[in-house]
Amino acid sequence: MPSRPQRILSTLIQWFDADYQPAGADAVRAEADRVDWLRCIPFIILHLGCLGVIWTGASPFAVGAAVALYFLRMAAVTGVYHRYFSHKTYSTSRPMQFFLALCGGTTVQRGPLWWAYHHRHHHQHSDQPDDAHSPHVHGFLWSHIGWITSRRNFPTDYSKVRDLDRFPELVFLNRFDAVVPLAFAFAVFGLGALLKAHAPGLHTDGWQLLVWGFFISTTALFHGTSCINSMAHLMGRRRYRTEDDSRNSFILAVITLGEGWHNNHHRYQSSTRNGFFWWELDITYYLLRALSWTGLIWGLKAVPASVLAEGERADHDESVEAATRAHAAHPEYSSLKRIVPTAAAIAVATVNAAQPSMERRVDLQEIHRGAGSPAQGAQNGAGP
Ligand SMILES: [Zn+2]
Numbered sequence: 001m002p003s004r005p006q007r008i009l010s011t012l013i014q015w016f017d018a019d020y021q022p023a024g025a026d027a028v029r030a031e032a033d034r035v036d037w038l039r040c041i042p043f044i045i046l047h048l049g050c051l052g053v054i055w056t057g058a059s060p061f062a063v064g065a066a067v068a069l070y071f072l073r074m075a076a077v078t079g080v081y082h083r084y085f086s087h088k089t090y091s092t093s094r095p096m097q098f099f100l101a102l103c104g105g106t107t108v109q110r111g112p113l114w115w116a117y118h119h120r121h122h123h124q125h126s127d128q129p130d131d132a133h134s135p136h137v138h139g140f141l142w143s144h145i146g147w148i149t150s151r152r153n154f155p156t157d158y159s160k161v162r163d164l165d166r167f168p169e170l171v172f173l174n175r176f177d178a179v180v181p182l183a184f185a186f187a188v189f190g191l192g193a194l195l196k197a198h199a200p201g202l203h204t205d206g207w208q209l210l211v212w213g214f215f216i217s218t219t220a221l222f223h224g225t226s227c228i229n230s231m232a233h234l235m236g237r238r239r240y241r242t243e244d245d246s247r248n249s250f251i252l253a254v255i256t257l258g259e260g261w262h263n264n265h266h267r268y269q270s271s272t273r274n275g276f277f278w279w280e281l282d283i284t285y286y287l288l289r290a291l292s293w294t295g296l297i298w299g300l301k302a303v304p305a306s307v308l309a310e311g312e313r314a315d316h317d318e319s320v321e322a323a324t325r326a327h328a329a330h331p332e333y334s335s336l337k338r339i340v341p342t343a344a345a346i347a348v349a350t351v352n353a354a355q356p357s358m359e360r361r362v363d364l365q366e367i368h369r370g371a372g373s374p375a376q377g378a379q380n381g382a383g384p
Pocket residue numbers: 122126228229233246262266
């Protein structure tokens with residue numbers, strides 16, 4: 001059992017070297033869940049850094065940069081960490097794979113192998129006791145943020161990512177997972193400082209851009225991504241009857257650039273697209289598709305026709321069920337059987353109601369035309 005100072009020292013080293021595990025990673029993973037506050041200090045600083053806005057203020061450029069960096073890096077979380085490293089839904093070259101891992105690193109969601117290991121584990125044990133972030137097993141708060149602070153969830157289980165740990169450059173980025181985020185933070189600060197010197201009209205500076213482009217944008221990115229762990233297993237509709245409680249949600253698809261179609265994804269993980277049908281907005285897929293036209297990535301995997309047909313059948317069955325439920329609740333309004341005859345009756349009544357006025361019009365014309373007609377004369381002659 002390590003002494004307290006040893007434990008503190010180990011944790012401080014782990015801030016920079018995530019694979020430093022003197023007690024062994026397996027032993028740590030076997031522990032019970034508990035928040036490791038010391039280990040989480042960088043994560044807490046990330047959130048507290050947002051308060052820097054009190055001192056730096058805002059500018060349209062800085063706010064715009066925060067929004068742009070949110071969506072660009074969301075594309076890296078979903079298109080790289082999720083759809084490439086976790087599920088290998090497309091192929092790429094080794095240099096491009098490294099570049100994609102660097103892009104993933106800017107999201108400050110730890111290393112690509114750690115991310116992929118946890119995500120694969122989630123798919124294996126979705127909403128079961130072993131699922132590290134199921135809202136049904138551990139509650140909403142734990143699934144959203146708690147699990148990432150737990151000591152046992154920090155080490156990477158390399159045995160779950162054997163296809164990735166044969167690349168030393170990826171293992172390096174995974175082990176020293178603070179390198180890319182720190183470089184990214186410095187770059188954002190440096191850009192702000194440069195703009196202050198060379199484009200004063202933008203009214204921004206290094207500290208302001210650091211607060212907006214790094215702290216606020218990254219914190220929002222964390223919570224946006226976390227909504228898939230928490231909300232996407234609670235909110236939305238279930239097209240496929242998967243064994244977990246994953247759901248499809250348009251709102252979550254917007255904030256996560258397509259990951260909101262989580263029930264689709266749990267039904268078929270290997271496809272590059274999560275929005276299975278054209279109306280299911282999946283910006284990440286559109287971006288990956290566009291990237292494939294450059295030849296930098298290839299072999300995007302499609303959704304099998306059988307899974308699409310299953311989805312169409314499920315949608316059809318659900319609409320029939322919904323119509324049946326609506327009829328049971330409001331039989332006087334809901335049924336087409338009643339609406340169609342009513343509409344037909346209204347139409348017939350309208351046509352019939354139109355006849356008298358038409359006849360009247362005809363009568364008037366005839367009276368007018370017939371003023372000097374033989375019939376009129378005959379009528380006149382027959383009069384007294
Ligand atoms: Zn899930």
